[in-house]
Amino acid sequence: MSTLPLETAAHPEQLRRVVIEPLSRVEGHGKVTLLLDEDGHVEQARLHIVEFRAFEKFIQGRPYWEVPVMVQRLCGICPVSHHLAACKALDQVVGATTVTPTADKIRRLMHYGQILQSHALHFFHLSSPDLLFGFGSDVARRNIVGVAAAYPDVARQGVLLRKYGQEVIRHTAGKRIHGTGSVPGGVNKSLTAAERDELQKDIYQMIAWSRDAVRLVRQLFEQDLATYRGFGTFAARTLSLVRADGAMDLYHGGLRAKHADGGTIFDHVDYGHYWEQISEEVKAWSYMKFPYLRALGHEDGWYRVGPLTRVTRCDFIPTPLADRERREFMAFDDGRAALSTLGFHWARMIEMLHAAESIKDLLHDGDLLGTDLMAGGKRQARGVGVIEAPRGTLIHHYRVDENDQVVRANLIVSTTHNNHAMNIAIREVARQYLDGRTLTEGLLNHIEVAVRAFDPCLSCATHAVGKMPLSVELLDADGAVADSMVRG
Amino acid sequence: MNERPSFLLDGDEVPFEPGQTVMQAALAAGRYIPHLCYHPEFTPHGSCKLCTARINGRLMAACTTPAETATEVESETEELNDLRRTLVQMLFAEGNHFCPSCEKSGNCVLQALGYDLGVMTAGFRHFFPDRPVDASHPEILLDFNRCILCELCVRAAREVDGKHVFSLAGRGLGKHLIVNAESGRLADTDVKVTDKAVEVCPVGVILRKRVGFATPIGARRYDKSPISAQALADAPRPLERNHD
Structure with a gap:
């Protein structure tokens, strides 16, 4: 499989440079640079992640039991994913090869609450303005407030779905954001009957609204099939976790990698040795590494993770309504x-x-109300935890010394897995929509629509209510600013 | 008629017994004066200055000033609470008090005082010290980056445990907590995890290992009620005092 020939222009010094910055104001500030020739043809397109977080470095020396609470600060949208991935890794360090049924189910409940709220946030708050109004529509209303005005029921359901997910997290982790519920070896609380009853009260409404949301996306596809079918579309290898029977399992499973045509690269691989299958390449123009499948090499081994991969590459979904959809x-x-x-x-x-x-x-x-919360066993020096976070496969890997201090950490987050795929997507969109045309805010938003499809961490800034934090500069061949535009 | 001697605290009469400090008498009477390094089981130290009150017109530490008749004590004033907020801000600025990832959060006296006094901002540029963690002891971890130099551990070891495990060394900005071992490692001292000195640390310096976040949010000490209410609930009652 070859990538689109837009990663590096042959003669960048002769081209105009267009910068879309920032794409985001949270986790991984991003920008897109485009290099255009005199006729406006795109010669190079890159998504840069320019923020350096260094969590892997500054947790060195910290006691291991602090890690699940500290590393979740990587993100304010899906902290539960980091919290749980770290705990799954450190379960192995404390010898808890199997946690208790109550701990397993409380963690899963927390995780599904996270999936629910994060997916609702991404679709309703961040992406629905593009999808409902059009990618190049009036920027003043292309935000959640505009959605609330034009589609009040959709906006309300989005807000309440997210709120419900946050309540699930609060009851299991102690707080809606950055809780402490999961600990190495188990959990520090189960549910009370009152907490369970409170959550049971609204869950059937949440299922109904989630089903409506699936149908809303289907309608959007049906209304403009040509655009939805082809927008930024490309063939990709995939990576995800699946259960032993091939079912979707967002909390635990083995690694499955597939070719773009669906052929198996590997399946049901124990993630405890993920490095035998996955490696990472560094490129000078981004702080984000480029993971690849070792068997295929860094040129051809890139892959895609996340909801699209999981839904299309699992054998089935183990809940009836979702599997029918x-x-x-x-x-x-x-x-x-x-x-x-x-x-x-x-x-x-x-x-x-x-x-x-x-x-x-x-x-x-009934296990949710249990009191057997913790497990333990023979201490280990290393632990690997993998989970399917809202945006894709998340890997946490730690080494802990005999004094309980972390000596090494490696985190491969979902956005990192998708780095190459997102770059391919923006190049495809640049080629489809921008090539040879006069750039406008609406056209540039097409690039962001492609990024947003992968990862809300790189999309929320451009849907901020009020002044849009997007500036674009046109530079001449000497690097001088020939023109500039600020959106908002 | 009350025959016990008394002093005035913010205009109200507070009885005391001979030998009591202003702090002891106030707490026994159900009156809270903010404090940090004061602990009812140890000799008053007077170093943190949180309990500073205006006593007969002078600023003095309530925990070390003997209660006397014909004394007027002002404590609950905006001026004094402003000073207390500044002191708490300075303690936060000197160490690495990252509450979001600190296992002491919810059980931390410094954090609880910050909430109770209404400290809303950092106030000062933080020092961000980089002191190595001592994890050498199999049961106890020392994170020196959070030490506020209250000497509660020093006093607890000396007065309750009968040991000399901890001490402060250096002066001024260079003052820091040390342990009594030639190697400088806690593992080479005679400290035990059951010692009072381990239990009493008000912040996240002296920690029992592998406890971490075992207590859920909502069940931690200061989740239940503010530190001012708990200090009064824990204070010796007059009846108990009369039996002493």
């Missing part, structure tokens, strides 16, 4: 929707439905 998605437009970049949104809503159904099932499981 998965089958319809896979069959839609002769399977082309399942290959499209905007299919991310459809898949994301199917996962939100799965999360709601899973929460319902867990809330009827």
Whole structure:
């Protein structure tokens, strides 16, 4: 598989440079640079992640039990994912090869609450303005306030879905954001009957609204099939966790990698030795590494993770409503929707439905009220924890010395896995929509729509209410500013 | 008629017994004066200055000033609470008090005082010290970056445990906590995890290992009620005092 020839221009010194910055004001400030020739043809397009976080460095020397609470500060949108991935890794360090049924189910409940709220946030708050109004529509209303005015029911459901997910997290982790519920070896609390009853009260409404959201995305595809089918679409290898029977499992499983045509690269691989399958390449123009499958090398081994991968590469979803929606998605437009970049949104809503159904099932499981919270065993020096975070596969890997201090950490987060794929997507969109045309804010937003499909961490800034924090500069061949535009 | 001697605290009569300090008498009477390095089981130290009150017109530490008749004590004033907020800000600025990832959060006296006094800003540029963590002891971890030099551990070891484990060394900005071992490592001292000195640290310096975040949010000490209420609840009652 070859990548699009837009990563590096042959003669960049002769080209105009257009910068879209920032793409984000949270986790991983991003920008896109485009190099254009005199006729406006795109010669180079790159997504840069320019923020350096250094969590892997500054947790060195800290006691291991502090890590799950500290590393979740990487993110304010999906901290639960880091919290749980770290705990899964440190379970091994404390010898808890299996946690208690109550601990396992409380963690899963916390995780599904996270999936529900994060997917709702991404779709309704961040991406629905693009999808409902159009990618190049009036920028003044292309935000959640505009959605609330034009589609009040949609906006309200989005807000309440997210609120429900946050309440699930609060009851399991102690706080809506950055809680402490999961600890190495188990959890520090289970649910009380009152907490369970409170969550049970609204769960059927959440399932119904999640199903409506899936159907809303389907309608969007049906209304403009040509755009949705082709927008930033490209063939990609994939990586995800699956359960032993091939089912979708967002909390635990083995690694599955597939070729773009669906052929298996590897399957059910124990993630405890992930480095035998995955390596990372460094490029000078981004702080974010470029992971690749070792078997295919760094040129061809890039892959895609996240909702679209998980929904299309699992054998089935183990909750009935979501699995029915998965089958319809896979069959839609002769399977082309399942290959499209905007299919991310459809898949994301199917996962939100799965999360709601899973929460319902867990809330009827008596183990949630159990008192056996902690497990332990023979101490280990190393632990690897992998989880399917809202945006994709998340890997935490720690080494801990005999004094309980972390000596090494490696975190490969979802956005990192998707680094190459996001770059491919923006190059495809640049080629499809920007090439040879006079740039406008609306056209540049097409680039961001492609990025947003992958990762809300890189999209929230451009949907901030009020002044849009987007500036674009046109530089001449000497690097001088020939023109500039500030959105907002 | 009350025959016990008394002094005035913010205009109200507070009875005391001979030998009591202003702090002891106030707490026994159900009156809270903010404090940090004061602990009812140890000799008053008077170093943190949180309990500074205006006593007969002079600023003095309530924990070390003997209660006397014909004394007027002002404590709950905006001026004094402003000074206390500044002192708390300075303590935060000197160490690495990252509450979001500190296992002491919710059980931390410094954090609880910050909330109770209404400290809303950092106030000062932080020092960000970089002192190595001592994890050498199999049961106890020392994070020197959070030390506020209250000497509660020094006093607890000396007065309750009968040991000389901890001490302060250096002067001024260079003052720091040390342990009594030639190697400088806690593992080479005679400290035990059951010692009072380990239990009494008000911040996250002396920690029992592998406890971490075992207590859920909502069940931690200061989740339940503010430190001012808990100090009064824990104070010796007059009846108990009469039996002493």
